[in-house]
Amino acid sequence: MKTDLRFLIASFDGLRPDLIGPKLTPNLCRLKAAGVTLANHRTVYPSETRSAFPSLVTGATTVRHGMVGNAYVDRSVRPPRFIDTSDAVLLRRLDLDSGGRLYSAPSLGEILGASGRSLAVLATNTPGTTRLFHHKAEDFGHVRLSGHFREACTPDDVLAEIEARVGPLPPAPPNTEPDIIGQDWITTAFLDVVWPQSRPDVTVLSYGEPDFTSHFHGTGAEATRSIITHCDRQFGRVVDWWEAEGRGAGVQILAISDHGHITGHxxxxxxxxxxxxxxxxxxxxxxxxxxxxxxxxxxxxxxxxxxxxxxxxxxxxxxxxxxxxxxxxxxxxxxxxxxxxxxxxxxxxxxxxxxxxxxxxxxxxxxxxxxxxxxxxxxxxxxxxxLGLHGGLHPKELAAVGIVAGAAFASDSSASRIPSGICDFAPTILHLLGLAAPPNMSGRVLNEIIRTATPSEQTVRxxxxxxxxxxxxxxxxxxxxxxxxxxxxxxxxx
Incomplete structure (x- = not known):
C-alpha cells in the first residue's frame, strides 16, 4: 500500500531532553505543542553516536547492525586492524571490500531505494557519521550532503547546484569553536534545493551540535547553550516551512537526539x-x-x-x-x-x-x-x-529526545510515557509508508502514538x-x- 506521507527526521546530536525548554529551545517546544513527546525515550548501548545513528536507520541494536562503537578492532582480516568509523572514505572501502556488508542489517536507505523511494541526508556530523546515515546513497542516486566534508557528499551535481545557490561548502571549524555556519548551510540547502527539487520520502537533517561544543566546553556551558539555541533557531525555519507547506504535503516531523551527555570529573x-x-x-x-x-x-x-x-x-x-x-x-x-x-x-x-x-x-x-x-x-x-561525555550507562547518557508531529500521529501537545527507543523510528516509518520491515529490525512500531492505530494495552515490566x-x-x-x-x-x- 503506497501512502502520500513523507518524513523529516531532525536530529540534534547529544541533546539532553532536560535541556529542552521555552527559553533555550522555543521551536522544539513549538513542535512539542503540535505533536507527541516520547517522555520515556532512550538510545542504545554503547551510547555513542556511531552506534546510535546506525540503530536509527536499521531499526536494530548493535548486535544486529554491527557498529559496535565509534571505533573497533576488525578481526575478520589478518592481521587485525583498528577501524575509526569517523572516516567516510574508509567506511566506503570496507563496504565494497565486504560485498556490501558494512552493516549486518539492511538500512532504511536500502529498504526505501529497493521500493523506489528515497532517503536524503544533510548532516554536520563527522564525515563517517554522515555516511552511516545512508552508506549506499551513491548506489541508489540518493542525496547525501555533509555540511563540511566533500568526501561524504553525493551526487556531485546536487552539491554543485547547492554551492552555486547557497554558497561554498564551509570548512569545519576547530573543535573548540561551536559550529554555526554548518547548521545554517544544511538548513538552507534542504529548504531551498533538496525539498523543492527532490521531495524525498524520508529526510535526515542532522545538526552535529550540541555534541561538539559540549565535549570541549561543557554540557551546560554558555557556549553549549548558545549553540543549542542557534540549532533550534535553524530548526525554527524548518518548522515555519512545515506549517506553511510541509504539513500540507504530508510531511511528518520527528525531532530526535542520539544520546545525552554527563560531565567528566x-x-x-x-x-x-x-x-x-x-x-x-x-x-x-x-x-x-x-x-x-x-x-x-x-x-x-x-x-x-x-x-x-x-x-x-x-x-x-x-x-x-x-x-x-x-x-x-x-x-x-x-x-x-x-x-x-x-x-x-x-x-x-x-x-x-x-x-x-x-x-x-x-x-x-x-x-x-x-x-x-x-x-x-x-x-x-x-x-x-x-566537559561533556557520553557512551556509558548513566540514565542521562541513555536519555534521548523523541518528539513527533504530523497527521499520522496522535493529538496535539500530548506525551507518551510508554518506553520507547531509537530503534523504533525505522519500523514505525516503514509501517506508515506501507512497507514491510525486515525481520532483523529489533525496534517496534510505536502504535501507541499513531492516530489510526487500534488502541491496545501495553504490558510494561x-x-x-x-x-x-x-x-x-x-x-x-x-x-x-x-x-x-x-x-x-x-x-x-x-
Missing part, C-alpha cells in the same frame, strides 16, 4: 592501570600488544588471545579499580558473562562478532556538575575535567540483572514493552 588512564597489572596495552593491534584499549568513553578491550582465563584476569583487574562501572563479556549463560563479575553482553544487545572481549562503562554517579546538571563520571582522555566479584557489584536495569526491551541504566559499586 576524574581523569584516569586505563592503559596505565593495565600496564601496572602486567598487561602490554596499546591503541591498536601490534606484535607486542596483548590488549588493545580502544580510545573512547566506552571501555572496549580486545585481547590478542581472548581465551576464558585471560578474559577473567582482565575483568578481575579492572573491577578492582574505583573507575570501573558495569562490565560485559561474551555469554556464559542467559545472564552471566564468561568472566566472574561480568554480565553477558547480550543483555545490552551488543554481542556482535566485532564486539570487544571486555566492554565496560566508566563508573558514573549522580553528582551535580558546575552548571547544575545531574551526572558525573570517570573518563580517559586528554581533556580537563568538567522491569528487568534487573546483577553480578558480583569480591567487593565489586554491578546492576543492569532494563524495561520491556511486550517483546521489546530497552536498557535503562547500569551501575557499579564497591
Amino acid at each position: 576524574s581523569c584516569i588512564s586505563v592503559a596505565d592501570y593495565l600496564r601496572r597489572a602486567g598487561f602490554s596495552p596499546g591503541i591498536g593491534p601490534a606484535p607486542n600488544v596483548d590488549v588493545v584499549v580502544v580510545p573512547g568513553q566506552v571501555g572496549a578491550l580486545y585481547l590478542a588471545d581472548p581465551d576464558e582465563a585471560k578474559v577473567a584476569r582482565l575483568v578481575a583487574t579492572i573491577t578492582s579499580e574505583p573507575w570501573c562501572g558495569p562490565v560485559f563479556t561474551r555469554a556464559k549463560d542467559d545472564v552471566s558473562g564468561i568472566a566472574p563479575g561480568s554480565l553477558s553482553n547480550h543483555l545490552v544487545f551488543a554481542d556482535h562478532a566485532r564486539a570487544p572481549d571486555v566492554t565496560f562503562a566508566f563508573r558514573a554517579d549522580d553528582t551535580i556538575d558546575p552548571f547544575g546538571l545531574v551526572g558525573g563520571t570517570f573518563y580517559d582522555n586528554d581533556r580537563q575535567a568538567g 522491569g528487568e534487573t540483572f546483577e553480578a558480583r566479584l569480591g567487593s565489586y557489584r554491578q546492576v543492569l536495569r532494563r524495561v520491556a514493552v511486550g517483546g521489546t526491551s530497552y536498557v535503562e541504566s547500569g551501575i557499579a559499586e564497591s
Whole structure:
C-alpha cells in the first residue's frame, strides 16, 4: 500500500531532553505543542553516536547492525586492524571490500531505494557519521550532503547546484569553536534545493551540535547553550516551512537526539592501570600488544588471545579499580558473562562478532556538575575535567529526545510515557509508508502514538540483572514493552 506521507527526521546530536525548554529551545517546544513527546525515550548501548545513528536507520541494536562503537578492532582480516568509523572514505572501502556488508542489517536507505523511494541526508556530523546515515546513497542516486566534508557528499551535481545557490561548502571549524555556519548551510540547502527539487520520502537533517561544543566546553556551558539555541533557531525555519507547506504535503516531523551527555570529573588512564597489572596495552593491534584499549568513553578491550582465563584476569583487574562501572563479556549463560563479575553482553544487545572481549562503562554517579546538571563520571582522555561525555550507562547518557508531529500521529501537545527507543523510528516509518520491515529490525512500531492505530494495552515490566566479584557489584536495569526491551541504566559499586 503506497501512502502520500513523507518524513523529516531532525536530529540534534547529544541533546539532553532536560535541556529542552521555552527559553533555550522555543521551536522544539513549538513542535512539542503540535505533536507527541516520547517522555520515556532512550538510545542504545554503547551510547555513542556511531552506534546510535546506525540503530536509527536499521531499526536494530548493535548486535544486529554491527557498529559496535565509534571505533573497533576488525578481526575478520589478518592481521587485525583498528577501524575509526569517523572516516567516510574508509567506511566506503570496507563496504565494497565486504560485498556490501558494512552493516549486518539492511538500512532504511536500502529498504526505501529497493521500493523506489528515497532517503536524503544533510548532516554536520563527522564525515563517517554522515555516511552511516545512508552508506549506499551513491548506489541508489540518493542525496547525501555533509555540511563540511566533500568526501561524504553525493551526487556531485546536487552539491554543485547547492554551492552555486547557497554558497561554498564551509570548512569545519576547530573543535573548540561551536559550529554555526554548518547548521545554517544544511538548513538552507534542504529548504531551498533538496525539498523543492527532490521531495524525498524520508529526510535526515542532522545538526552535529550540541555534541561538539559540549565535549570541549561543557554540557551546560554558555557556549553549549548558545549553540543549542542557534540549532533550534535553524530548526525554527524548518518548522515555519512545515506549517506553511510541509504539513500540507504530508510531511511528518520527528525531532530526535542520539544520546545525552554527563560531565567528566576524574581523569584516569586505563592503559596505565593495565600496564601496572602486567598487561602490554596499546591503541591498536601490534606484535607486542596483548590488549588493545580502544580510545573512547566506552571501555572496549580486545585481547590478542581472548581465551576464558585471560578474559577473567582482565575483568578481575579492572573491577578492582574505583573507575570501573558495569562490565560485559561474551555469554556464559542467559545472564552471566564468561568472566566472574561480568554480565553477558547480550543483555545490552551488543554481542556482535566485532564486539570487544571486555566492554565496560566508566563508573558514573549522580553528582551535580558546575552548571547544575545531574551526572558525573570517570573518563580517559586528554581533556580537563568538567566537559561533556557520553557512551556509558548513566540514565542521562541513555536519555534521548523523541518528539513527533504530523497527521499520522496522535493529538496535539500530548506525551507518551510508554518506553520507547531509537530503534523504533525505522519500523514505525516503514509501517506508515506501507512497507514491510525486515525481520532483523529489533525496534517496534510505536502504535501507541499513531492516530489510526487500534488502541491496545501495553504490558510494561522491569528487568534487573546483577553480578558480583569480591567487593565489586554491578546492576543492569532494563524495561520491556511486550517483546521489546530497552536498557535503562547500569551501575557499579564497591
